[in-house]
Structure formats: C-alpha cells, structure tokens
Amino acid sequence: MPEGYSEKVMDHFRNPHNVGEMKDPDGIGHVGNPVCGDIMEMYIKVKDNVITDAKFKTFGCGAAIATSSMMTDLVKGKTLEEALKVSNRAVVEALEGLPPRKLHCSVLAEDALKGAINDYLLKTTGKGLPDWKPHEESEGH
Amino acid sequence: MTTVYLDHVAANPVDKRVAETMMPYISGNYGNPSALYEQGRIAAQAIDKARQQVASLINAKPEEIIFTSCGTESNNFALHGLAQANIKKGKHIITSAIEHFSIHHPLKTLEKQGFKVTQVPVDGNGIVKLDELKKAITPETILISITHASNEIGTIEPIAEISQIIRQATGDGRQAPCFHVDAVQAAGVIPVDVQTLGIDALSLAADQFYGPKGIAALYLKKGTRILPFLEGGIQEGGKRSGTENVSGIVGMGKAAELAKAEMKERTALLKKLQKKLMDGLKTKVPTFHLTGDAEQRLPNHVSGCVEFIEGESMSMFLDMEGISVSTGSACVSKALKASHVLLAVGVAREMVNGSIVFSFGKDTTEADIDYLLEKFPPIVERLQSMSPLKKG
Numbered sequence: 083m084p085e086g087y088s089e090k091v092m093d094h095f096r097n098p099h100n101v102g103e104m105k106d107p108d109g110i111g112h113v114g115n116p117v118c119g120d121i122m123e124m125y126i127k128v129k130d131n132v133i134t135d136a137k138f139k140t141f142g143c144g145a146a147i148a149t150s151s152m153m154t155d156l157v158k159g160k161t162l163e164e165a166l167k168v169s170n171r172a173v174v175e176a177l178e179g180l181p182p183r184k185l186h187c188s189v190l191a192e193d194a195l196k197g198a199i200n201d202y203l204l205k206t207t208g209k210g211l212p213d214w215k216p217h218e219e220s221e222g223h
Numbered sequence: 224m225t226t227v228y229l230d231h232v233a234a235n236p237v238d239k240r241v242a243e244t245m246m247p248y249i250s251g252n253y254g255n256p257s258a259l260y261e262q263g264r265i266a267a268q269a270i271d272k273a274r275q276q277v278a279s280l281i282n283a284k285p286e287e288i289i290f291t292s293c294g295t296e297s298n299n300f301a302l303h304g305l306a307q308a309n310i311k312k313g314k315h316i317i318t319s320a321i322e323h324f325s326i327h328h329p330l331k332t333l334e335k336q337g338f339k340v341t342q343v344p345v346d347g348n349g350i351v352k353l354d355e356l357k358k359a360i361t362p363e364t365i366l367i368s369i370t371h372a373s374n375e376i377g378t379i380e381p382i383a384e385i386s387q388i389i390r391q392a393t394g395d396g397r398q399a400p401c402f403h404v405d406a407v408q409a410a411g412v413i414p415v416d417v418q419t420l421g422i423d424a425l426s427l428a429a430d431q432f433y434g435p436k437g438i439a440a441l442y443l444k445k446g447t448r449i450l451p452f453l454e455g456g457i458q459e460g461g462k463r464s465g466t467e468n469v470s471g472i473v474g475m476g477k478a479a480e481l482a483k484a485e486m487k488e489r490t491a492l493l494k495k496l497q498k499k500l501m502d503g504l505k506t507k508v509p510t511f512h513l514t515g516d517a518e519q520r521l522p523n524h525v526s527g528c529v530e531f532i533e534g535e536s537m538s539m540f541l542d543m544e545g546i547s548v549s550t551g552s553a554c555v556s557k558a559l560k561a562s563h564v565l566l567a568v569g570v571a572r573e574m575v576n577g578s579i580v581f582s583f584g585k586d587t588t589e590a591d592i593d594y595l596l597e598k599f600p601p602i603v604e605r606l607q608s609m610s611p612l613k614k615g
C-alpha cells in the first residue's frame with residue numbers, strides 16, 4: 083500500500099469526481115507520464131471563455147486519479163486565464179498533501195489541463211498556449 | 224470486515240506451534256550460546272537441534288547451515304563471499320535477468336569492484352535460456368547465481384538441469400564454478416534437495432514457511448570456501464560472527480520441521496486454490512493475462528497483468544474490500560521504474576503497470592478465493608471505465 087495518502091486523497095480516489103469521457107469536448111489534453119509511464123486525458127467544455135465542464139480519464143495510481151479528480155473540480159467555473167493559474171501545487175494543497183514520490187502525478191494533472199486548454203485555443207484561435215510543450219509520451223503510445 | 228490475505232510472497236504469519244517453541248527463548252532462557260555454564264549450554268543445544276531441522280528440510284548436513292538475519296543477507300553474503308574467495312580463479316559471474324534486487328544490487332557492486340557479470344535472458348515464461356547459460360560459461364566463470372523461483376511471476380527454474388550444465392561445462396577436470404541458488408521463495412514451499420540438485424550454496428528464509436522474520440540461512444556445501452561477511456567471533460563456524468538470534472533460530476528450526484512434515488498436504492491445498500483462482504480469472508476477468516509459466520510454477524502463486532489499468536489502484540480498491548495483494552507496477556516501486564522481471568519476460572510496456580500478484584498460504588480457504596473472485600471483477604471494470612486506454 084502506498085504510504086501516506088491523506089484522507090482527502092483517499093476520498094477522491096474512492097469516489098472520483100468528473101470521471102469519464104465527454105461528448106463533443108471543446109478541448110482535449112492527452113499526456114503521458116514520463117516518470118512511471120502512465121497516461122491521463124482531460125476534456126473541457128468552454129463557453130464565453132469560462133470552463134463550464136471538465137472531465138478526465140486516467141490510467142495511473144491512486145494519486146493520479148485523485149489529482150485529476152481534484153483538478154477538474156478546481157477549474158470548473160473558472161475563466162481560462164484563472165484555470166491556467168491552477169498549478170499542481172494548488173491541487174496538492176487542496177488534497178492535503180501527497181507523498182513526495184507522488185508529486186509527479188500531480189504534474190501530470192496540470193499538464194493534462196494545459197493540454198486541453200491548448201487544444202481549445204488551437205481549435206478556436208489557431209494559436210495555442212505560447213509556452214506549452216506537450217510532454218514526451220510513454221513508449222508504445 | 225473480511226480480511227483475505229493474499230500476499231504470502233511478501234510475508235507470512237508465524238505458525239502458532241512455531242511461536243510456542245520460541246517462547247521459552249524469548250522470555251525464559253537468555254544464555255549466550257557461547258557461554259560454558261548451564262544457560263549457555265541450553266541455548267547451544269537448542270541451536271544444534273534447529274540446525275538439524277533446517278538441514279533436513281533441504282537434505283543438507285547440519286554443519287552446512289549458516290544462520291543469517293534475512294534472505295537478503297544470505298544472498299549478499301553468498302555473492303560477495305564466494306566471489307572474493309574465488310577471485311584468484313577468475314572474475315566472471317553469471318546470473319539471470321529476473322533475479323531479486325538482493326542479487327542484482329550486490330552484483331552491481333561487484334562489477335564496480337572489477338568483476339564481470341553476465342545476465343542470462345529468460346524465455347516468455349520466465350525460464351532461464353539454458354543454451355544461453357551454457358554459452359555464457361567461460362574458464363573465467365567462478366560463480367553462477369540463479370533464483371529457484373521468482374516472487375513476481377512464480378516460475379520455478381530448472382535447477383537440476385542448470386546444475387548439470389554447470390558441471391558439464393567444465394568437464395576437463397577444472398573445478399566447476401560455484402552454483403548459488405536464491406531459494407527464498409521456494410524452500411519450505413516446494414521440495415528442495417541440495418544434494419540431488421547439485422547446489423553449492425542456497426539462500427532460504429524462515430518467514431516463507433511460517434517461521435519468524437529476522438532469521439534466515441545460507442546453505443554452504445562442505446568444502447566450499449567463502450569470505451566471511453561479519454567478523455569478530457567464532458559463531459557459525461567463524462563464517463558469520465555475532466551473538467545468535469536464539470529464539471529466531473529455534474523458530475526457524477521448528478518451522479522447517481513442520482514444512483517438511485506437512486509439505487504434501489499443504490501443496491495439495493495450494494494447488495487446488497491455484498487452479499480455482501486461475502480458472503475463475505479466466506472466465507471472470509478476460510483482460511487478465513497470466514505471467515510466468517502455467518505449469519512450472521510455485522503452487523501458492525498466481526500472477527498476471529490486467530489490460531488498461533494500473534496495479535496500485537487495483538490493490539487500493541482491493542484493500543478497501545479487505546483483500547491484500549501486491550503489484551509490480553512502476554507506480555509503487557521506489558524508483559518508479561517498470562519491473563525488470565516483467566520486462567525480461569517480454570510483457571509489453573503499457574501492460575507492465577497492470578501487474579498484480581495473488582499469493583496464498585496454508586491457511587487460505589476456498590471461501591477466500593471465492594471472495595476475491597467476487598470482488599475483483601467489478602474493480603477491474605470500474606478502473607477500466609476510467610482508463611483512457613480502453614476505448615468504447
């Protein structure tokens with residue numbers, strides 16, 4: 083058993099929020115975890131520059147599931163600018179901490195969100211996030 | 224809440240009868256076995272008896288048993304001690320690609336000290352490729368260390384055949400390289416006979432056969448030279464100094480005696496449970512793919528990889544149902560690396576993290592397996608429904 087998951091993490095792991103695929107999303111972020119090889123997908127719906135809905139799918143550990151759940155919770159209702167400011171740190175804090183070895187899973191959640199916003203911007207304005215670089219995906223994908 | 228413990232490769236309960244045998248040496252007699260007075264003699268006699276019991280489990284002589292503190296110590300001791308004792312004959316060591324870290328890591332250290340290590344590959348079932356092993360042996364080879372059975376995939380290696388290859392490779396009168404076997408997962412679970420198998424050194428640990436933790440042994444064939452690891456006394460024939468863990472040794476002895484006496488019935492039960500679980504998984508979890516050899520396998524072991532999902536998540540959901548299992552997923556490994564064993568048997572990268580190991584023991588029941596087979600499939604379905612890899 084992974085040592086040191088907070089009650090909050092366990093809550094989100096047990097009953098993740100916003101899990102599943104989204105019909106006709108406005109943006110999709112697909113990232114592979116370069117550390118352990120896991121994969122996350124995030125979908126957003128955007129209306130008037132506001133994220134009206136966010137969902138995710140994750141192939142990963144308890145922390146990966148909990149951080150994607152928390153990330154989607156945190157960005158719903160936020161403007162794109164606000165959402166971009168939600169860092170992996172903020173997700174970890176909202177989850178009352180993560181074991182150090184598991185911090186990289188929260189980075190994955192941040193990347194997945196940025197990927198989704200980038201995808202949305204590309205589709206709607208033809209220009210993505212200025213500093214967004216998709217991560218190396220794990221081998222085989 | 225129901226608790227179903229299916230992680231016997233990691234740890235085992237101490238048998239009640241073993242604990243009872245140990246009690247007088249925990250809270251009663253505290254004599255140092257090296258002392259000449261009465262308490263010392265009692266302790267020394269208890270150790271003698273345990274040494275016989277452990278020797279008898281693997282068909283060795285009592286004086287060929289060296290007690291150590293754990294399987295890891297036995298492995299480290301064997302590799303460093305045998306390599307250094309034979310350094311004048313050569314500096315080449317052979318091992319397999321699927322060894323435990325307590326073999327691979329000391330070998331890395333030995334490499335840094337100038338030894339050359341060859342890792343022999345395994346086939347898709349985890350069986351050491353014998354022709355490759357044969358080819359790897361050179362006149363420089365002084366030591367060959369192969370696991371008896373893997374804790375991760377359960378495969379039992381053809382130890383007798385390997386031993387023969389080693390003897391034949393040096394048929395010209397030269398002394399054959401030392402053959403060390405890491406039998407921590409095997410000894411006390413399946414029959415291990417060091418004489419018919421032709422083994423020079425073998426590691427075994429009490430915990431695997433319901434003895435206490437913190438006690439293990441290294442079998443060293445009479446006449447085999449080894450450099451001591453711990454020095455400063457005369458214990459264990461001077462090969463492993465340090466005041467003896469008397470209660471632990473007594474416990475290991477009793478556990479060995481019981482393992483030998485009850486192996487037949489234990490194995491019959493384990494095989495039944497194993498078949499039940501394998502059959503059940505086949506029909507109820509079609510995305511579970513067995514790892515290791517289906518036949519040449521520890522009777523208490525079923526391992527596999529499940530498509531599209533990750534092992535830590537699986538084991539956490541199982542834990543919520545009171546079921547304890549282990550996984551070889553990168554997400555639970557300290558280094559966050561994919562299991563070298565699963566990669567060596569050719570499991571695809573995206574499947575490795577779906578690793579799960581069910582291992583049971585003499586007190587596991589059919590009801591336990593039924594419970595697992597009831598709880599596991601919905602967990603797999605739930606996680607697969609959350610996985611971006613599973614489409615549709």
Ligand code: FES
Pocket residue numbers: 115118119120141142143144145146184187553554555559
């Ligand atoms: S997803 Fe692999 S460690 Fe979290």
